[in-house]
Amino acid sequence: MSVFKDHKISLKQVLEFIPEALLSHLSASSKVDYYSKVLHGRKMFYLLLFCIFDNEKLSQRTLEDTFNSSGFKALFGLGEEEKVRRSSISERLSKIDSNYFKEIYEQMYGRFSSLYDKSEIEKYNLIRVDSTIVADTCCKLKEGIDQKSGKKLVKFSFSFDGILPSAVEIFTGQKYSAEDNALAEAVLSQIKKQEHHDNIYVIDRGLQSTRTMKDFKEKSVKFIIRSKENRKFEELESFLGSENVQKWEDWEVIKDSKVNLYTGKPIQNKRGNLHYREEKVETDFRLVVIRNEKDNKEFWFLTNEFELSSKEIAEYYRKRWDIEVFFRFLKQELNLSHLVSLNKNGIEVMVYMTMITAMLLLIYKKANNLGYKTAKRRIAMELRDMITAILIVFAGGDPAKVFKT
Numbered sequence: 001m002s003v004f005k006d007h008k009i010s011l012k013q014v015l016e017f018i019p020e021a022l023l024s025h026l027s028a029s030s031k032v033d034y035y036s037k038v039l040h041g042r043k044m045f046y047l048l049l050f051c052i053f054d055n056e057k058l059s060q061r062t063l064e065d066t067f068n069s070s071g072f073k074a075l076f077g078l079g080e081e082e083k084v085r086r087s088s089i090s091e092r093l094s095k096i097d098s099n100y101f102k103e104i105y106e107q108m109y110g111r112f113s114s115l116y117d118k119s120e121i122e123k124y125n126l127i128r129v130d131s132t133i134v135a136d137t138c139c140k141l142k143e144g145i146d147q148k149s150g151k152k153l154v155k156f157s158f159s160f161d162g163i164l165p166s167a168v169e170i171f172t173g174q175k176y177s178a179e180d181n182a183l184a185e186a187v188l189s190q191i192k193k194q195e196h197h198d199n200i201y202v203i204d205r206g207l208q209s210t211r212t213m214k215d216f217k218e219k220s221v222k223f224i225i226r227s228k229e230n231r232k233f234e235e236l237e238s239f240l241g242s243e244n245v246q247k248w249e250d251w252e253v254i255k256d257s258k259v260n261l262y263t264g265k266p267i268q269n270k271r272g273n274l275h276y277r278e279e280k281v282e283t284d285f286r287l288v289v290i291r292n293e294k295d296n297k298e299f300w301f302l303t304n305e306f307e308l309s310s311k312e313i314a315e316y317y318r319k320r321w322d323i324e325v326f327f328r329f330l331k332q333e334l335n336l337s338h339l340v341s342l343n344k345n346g347i348e349v350m351v352y353m354t355m356i357t358a359m360l361l362l363i364y365k366k367a368n369n370l371g372y373k374t375a376k377r378r379i380a381m382e383l384r385d386m387i388t389a390i391l392i393v394f395a396g397g398d399p400a401k402v403f404k405t
């Protein structure tokens with residue numbers, strides 16, 4: 001029951017998007033409830049969802065207190081006698097099947113993404129791909145990316161379609177400290193899940209590997225990547241001429257060419273030392289260079305898309321900023337920067353639950369035309385109203401006398 005009269009959709013309506021049939025099916029078909037007396041998969045799902053919505057900073061103590069509260073039990077139909085300890089929650093996070101939460105997330109994304117018109121995004125489906133790292137308390141992690149400082153990091157590589165988070169990969173292996181490896185795997189993992197993908201993947205300068213770009217092209221993965229300036233290339237054909245100079249606002253296209261790129265081929269000498277020999281990759285790419293006339297700054301873009309105009313390529317890349325805003329939302333509003341579990345399995349569970357919560361919040365935000373902070377605050381208020389209404393009914397009262405419509 002919402003007190004916000006101008007809302008087009010209430011939290012109660014948003015929660016109805018959660019597929020109860022799927023929760024029940026997965027509980028029966030997976031091993032998520034094996035060896036668990038109290039913290040079944042469904043209860044863990046709602047406990048984590050509630051706490052991410054209702055808390056500024058999550059902890060295992062917060063989860064314990066929330067589960068044992070009368071309000072939470074009333075809202076989700078739990079028995080008053082059901083209680084858990086923090087140690088039980090910690091152990092459950094480390095052992096519960098994370099695929100249970102991953103499957104719920106993927107099913108919900110498929111359902112949500114079918115509800116909005118693709119024209120709301122772009123002419124093409126632009127997928128912004130980038131990584132963020134979390135280092136808070138990571139020195140205690142058993143698995144993580146080692147740093148010179150002695151800390152361990154966890155890397156999350158997200159894909160964002162402009163409205164919803166479309167995929168996430170969690171990396172703790174050392175090789176994924178290199179963005180070339182992490183971003184490439186994030187893109188290719190998403191491709192495997194889609195039969196007829198027509199996405200264009202927009203990526204920052206973290207990915208520069210010519211071999212990866214060649215692999216993308218061979219697998220028909222369209223991309224726009226911001227290149228490091230002045231990288232070596234061989235120009236095969238220029239698409240610019242005196243008759244078709246492209247300018248808009250303060251921007252001017254100074255190069256638009258078909259090119260071959262160079263890469264370093266690892267060579268081991270007689271002493272066993274590894275060095276790199278420069279080698280040209282015989283794969284055609286497109287290089288677009290634009291310059292800002294105000295500050296004379298250049299931006300280099302590499303793509304395998306030859307049908308778009310150079311202006312479209314530049315403007316599509318600008319859309320990549322959406323994922324930076326999304327990262328800030330995840331860290332500031334949904335607590336992603338703080339690791340509730342230091343076990344990789346528990347981290348996976350929390351990330352998938354954060355993505356599910358993010359989708360629900362983004363739908364609520366978009367439908368009610370709100371900002372991120374306002375949407376999160378009002379959802380928390382609606383949660384408390386729902387609990388209060390249930391407790392009033394339990395006490396034999398009429399919630400309509402309290403929540404006047």
